[in-house]
Amino acid sequence: MSEFSLRSLVPYSGMLLLMLATGLLSLLLIYPVTQAGLGAFEDPDSIANPFVFLFIMLVFTALLLLLIKWKAQTVISAIIGICLALVIYYVVSSLIFSYVPTLPASWIGIAAAVIVILLLWYRPEWYVINVSGILISAGCAAIFGISLSIIPVLILLILLIVYDAVSVHRTKHMLTLADGVLRQKMPIMFIVPKTRSYSYRNSGFSLQDSKEERGAYMIGMGDMIMPAILVVSAQVYAGGEGILSVAGIALPALGALIGGIIGLCSLMIPLNSGKPQPGLPYINAGAIIGFLICCAVTGSWAWIGL
Template sequence: MRSKEQFREVLAILAMPVMLLAVETGSVLLAVPMTASGYAVFEDPNSLSNPIWFIVMLLAFTAFLLMLIKYQFKRILDWIIRISIFIAYIYVFSGLLGLITSAGYALLVGSIGALAATLLLWKYPEWYVVDILGVLLAAGVASMFGISLEPIPVILLLFLLSVYDALSVYKTKHMLTLAQGVIEGRMPIMVVVPKKEGYSFIRDGVGGSIQPDESGDERPAHNRAAYLMGLGDLIMPSILVTSAAVFVPGGGIGMLSLPAIGALCGSLAGLGILLYAVHSGRPQAGLPPLNGGAICGFLIGWFLMIHYMSP
């Protein structure tokens, strides 16, 4: 019985790099239809001010969400997330349909698909529904930002987000408060990987909350029935993979240039470090190893392309 449980836990751990790889690959594949549909977020992809604006908007939005949680306005928080998800799915579905039909028809059908996906997540947020639609959403969002920013601004963005994530988890710990609110509300902005047979996200949740230990440090309950990973941890390194594929072509496989392959492999290595750290039992900031791995991999791929692939 013990060996069976260990085997299921190993499968659960392996599922997370598979989902990260799916998001990164999907993001690159969506780059063409997203570009054709004009869904770039920033006008100047080379501007270093873009990451600054991104961080400012993120901080303002996070502060607003924390205020809603603090004053028990969780129904409003729930609706904000649903509306945001609906709008994001419109871009994803209409962008894909724009390759095979007119822009107006693609927007109409894409909006219907976005509504259906949002309602499904609302009415039946089972773990496999959350994971499938979450991977699709993460790929679409990563693709939109990947086609909007060249690698240098993306690297700056990922560095700033890594610092912010580390501070918000280990210092201010407000990210733990936000994560707890998301978990309690069954909000579909994460992927859920079951560790136990017969698990249901609707029925079981995650089987524990983030609680302080004797020293006052927060740590998750060890009896959790599932691993969780926020969509942001899947999206951010995927932005660099997509940006490298779009803006630094050459020397790779298909749409993936050597820098893009390097960023992809580096993010998977960073995820491995993160998963190892998770076994300490403490909440871990995901972006420092994920983004750091992606940046290091990109630089290695770029170096190889410049020095060994040049004519």
């Protein structure tokens, strides 16, 4: 194995562990999120849902790009901070909702959100960003996963494959967005250091400067959330009684999780070039293929009426 490969093995393994942790935590959040009534759409089967999701995402992206162009860094930080705080609040409060009364659960959720935001503001190290990122990604995946049945999720993942490829390779606006938000040191990206001495707080991370070697690998939070949405949806809508499971995880959901991880492994080949790569064409495709293979193994086709 080459020196470059040996150096890359640990951070690449770190990315795989991040995806695994996000997927498993999103599965653990299914029950508390459902009990708390945190669904995003009224009708999980509606084919319009993925298009509504994509439209909202495009509007939010356009807003952030305008703010980046206007150099409104404080406004960007405020918007993203509020969004992250809300997700953390809902995730933490729903996790403990079944064990403590509603009012204390809400106060604990608020306290957790404030603590995480303060840590991100005053000590934005890569490990703080990654831990909060896992919590946020798993929470988003659980909320949207229980709100979208299988067919809308598959449509959404396919649409995002196309969108991610175009936004990175053609319009390149995703690179501008990521770089602008990274300057605020907010966790829309997971940061995986190449060396133990790396400090995101001191070094930062820029996608615009491609001349010097970066001290860390970066992967978007969306690259973790989207396959996890399929994992959660598969557990809810393609699992159930009579479906083979492993440690309580329905095989179609496990297939989506493993497929997403394999897709991430395949992403590492072009990632070696050092140039930004769209992750969803590899990761979403892997998750979809893994899900379909395990549906074939278990005969779990009820989600398409078979």
